[in-house]
């Protein structure tokens with residue numbers, strides 16, 4: 001192996017896999033990539049966010065530097081994902097209609113600049129008052145994508161290996177261990193989600209449901225007293241059901257909570273959500289919140305008649321979104337002896353939406369820093 005250089009990428013979530021694939025497009029003949037992680041796509045862990053993601057693409061309006069940076073990453077990811085959806089059917093991506101219904105739109109939704117900064121879709125359309133359900137004050141539709149997240153991650157891992165990438169299962173206590181995992185490691189790419197001791201990192205809990213095969217009796221309309229009594233609880237929970245829907249619909253309720261349905265391609269069911277709980281470490285799902293989510297979904301989302309008034313629940317899942325104050329850290333850190341750590345972590349609730357843009361930004365930094373020596377030789 002002397003003369004060859006190994007680039008170690010830490011993390012096999014959507015950010016690590018996307019970044020490893022992007023780096024592979026720019027390797028010189030003397031470089032290779034070793035992907036090292038505690039969890040790979042066949043694993044399930046509350047601390048491994050990617051397999052639990054919805055995952056749909058819904059822009060977040062704003063004009064802050066972070067909002068604009070993310071909008072740019074999201075747009076590049078959107079164009080990339082659309083291409084993959086067309087060329088690689090096994091990737092688990094589907095182009096679908098996205099619909100948003102907001103009852104109490106936050107200020108950024110009413111600021112036309114903040115909206116036009118992020119809603120880049122050619123077919124974007126504001127909905128007229130007569131086109132939205134009663135109580136909805138802001139409604140839009142556009143063509144977007146949904147991703148079967150575990151399938152997409154497994155697909156990317158397969159592509160990485162087919163292109164010559166190597167993998168190793170390992171849990172780091174200190175990031176500097178990565179420089180000793182192979183001969184001649186000069187560059188370590190940190191796609192660990194939460195970073196290593198970064199005080200700005202924190203987790204946002206989210207849940208799905210796990211009663212494999214059980215049918216949950218939720219009437220597809222009425223709003224019960226019991227549910228009213230738990231309406232203000234914010235458990236950060238989502239739910240995977242078998243019932244199909246044809247579009248991804250997001251609804252903001254007057255009390256500020258959000259509901260959404262996301263069809264998972266390749267017969268992966270439908271994700272029903274959901275709330276977010278920053279800094280919440282409780283690993284246990286809540287049956288009451290499951291009922292709340294399903295009841296809301298039954299009122300607002302067009303499940304097909306064969307549901308027969310019931311939801312067919314697949315599972316509860318609790319996942320932790322790896323968030324970071326101020327947004328993602330994407331930068332090169334020189335650590336001495338000609339060694340560098342390229343950081344790309346802290347995607348929070350938007351890892352899939354930003355993935356390709358983040359991977360390109362991390363790769364561009366490596367090219368600028370001379371850590372990759374050859375320009376693109378292949379794409380996709």
Ligand SMILES: Cc1cc2nc3c(=O)[nH]c(=O)nc-3n(C[C@H](O)[C@H](O)[C@H](O)COP(=O)(O)OP(=O)(O)OC[C@H]3O[C@@H](n4cnc5c(N)ncnc54)[C@H](O)[C@@H]3O)c2cc1C
Nearest residue numbers: 011012013038039049050054056172193206319351352353
């Ligand atoms: C319920 C839920 C719904 C979501 N919905 C969406 C959505 O609709 N759209 C969207 O874009 N995003 C969504 N997200 C967010 C998305 O899942 C995350 O942003 C994304 O998965 C983060 O990817 P990541 O690669 O940074 O982190 P992860 O997927 O957590 O991967 C981190 C990797 O680093 C490895 N690692 C960490 N520490 C170590 C260590 N010490 N040693 C070795 N390896 C280590 C892990 O094993 C893993 O391989 C959702 C998340 C949840 C939980």
